[in-house]
Amino acid sequence: MRREPPQTPGDYAPLLFPAAMLTIFFVVPFGTMIAVSFFQRQQGGFYTPAFVFDNYARFLSAFFGGVLGFSLMLAITVAICCVVLALPFTYMLTRMSRKVQVVWLVALLSILSLSEVIIGFAWSTLFSRTAGITNILVALGIMAEAKALTPSFGAVLTGMVYQAFPYTVLVLFPALVRLDPTLTEAARTLGASPLKAFFTVVVPALRNTITATLIMVFIFALGSYLLPQLLGRPQHWTLSVLITDQAIYQSNMPFAAAMAVFLVLVTLGLVALTVIAGRKGEAA
Template sequence: MLAISFFRQSSGGFYEPVFTLDNFGRFLSPFFAKVLTVSVSFSAGAAAIAVAIAFPFTYLLVQMSGRAQAVALVFLLSVLSLSEVIIGFSWSTILSQTAGIGNILAGLGLISESRSFSPSSGALLTALVYLGFPYSVLVIYPAMSRLDPEIPEAARMCGASPVRTFFTTVVPMMRNTITGALILVFVFTLGAYILPQTLGRPQDWTLSVHITDQAVFQSNLPFASAMSIFLLLVSLALVGLSMLLGQTETKR
């Protein structure tokens, strides 16, 4: 794939083994800038929302009994066993006009008539958050379970409310873990392929979808390879950063 990324596209869906940097030069084009902006926006938004929900959820989870924690973690692991295909078509059904939440909202009188909420940017973002939420919890849970309970208790004894204790004591102590969870979910959703096609519109297609489009439908394997190399390097860099933060958290 690395070698083909430096080749030149030829007619008939083939490529010529001629060294060129034109494929990487297209990264500076408005087309790639738009694709990259869409991909980063959806992945960053999904990561931020997923971690924002997972962090207080995990904080409450570690305060439950051991049996309740085990049940919740087993449920999260069962969600992880679902493939992206199943998740995509399940959310497509939930957000559809005939069998989705549109009927419920219409029955409650919140909307005049049932309608479909998919395909849309909101539907895609919702599914990406659902996809990243279990990973966020599983990343935050080990560090949260090791948190000394006497520290939040000391803050409350000094007069801090539970909410203030959470934001001024717990969150700062877990900042490296939060950053690691954000990076992990970002990288994971950056490579989403089925969800953008199932729940998104063409303008919502991410980099992974455009790689397939260039390789299969546009017959431009060199440019598809160049985009794949770019996606791989970005993912590796972010994973490396996440591992570095994890080592720093362990030493602390």
């Protein structure tokens, strides 16, 4: 049966339910959130319809600037760490037997699907004084006594890299599978060492993929809302944490909504960049 344009209104019937669901429960909530971001906050956690820019004006404070700067810096650091770790890993994974690939992919998917709560709990245990890695170091005689490694910036970064690493591998995987193996073979035949072939042939060939992956992991890391809270101090809180905090604990919905709208704009801008990077990749 060939694809054909819908002939009768009845042909649109299958579209009805999905379109209604997505419109009512995604477009409308999204619009509600944007509307609320312009609302006036009342004392006691309520808000009244209005059209004020107060919630956006609060962005102009030094505190907010600091949080935004920190969020961006943290997400960039996570993205770079993940891509640097995942690129050679994924490259080697795609050159392995199918069986080994499947085992690793199942493991990576299992970790990727883990709740942030669970990742946060696992790492806070690993970094704790009573059950942490420092106990192993003490047992080996490297450290004098066990100590807690959390809360700290290093703990937040480690937790977030742990969370984003499987995602990075899965984003890189399709591009690396399709990478022409004769490219590296040619380099090897011409006398390049495997390492040299990787850096002079594979990495440049994947330049656009790497850029796109960096941006996608950056967006992914920007969405982390619990790890900075569970593994860091308040100065390590990110925009996502702040939004949750304002919405739930400070009951300031309009301000939370305004921050969320801002976060959407940042994300959409980055998605547009990814698409442009992807287009260039196809053209090349």
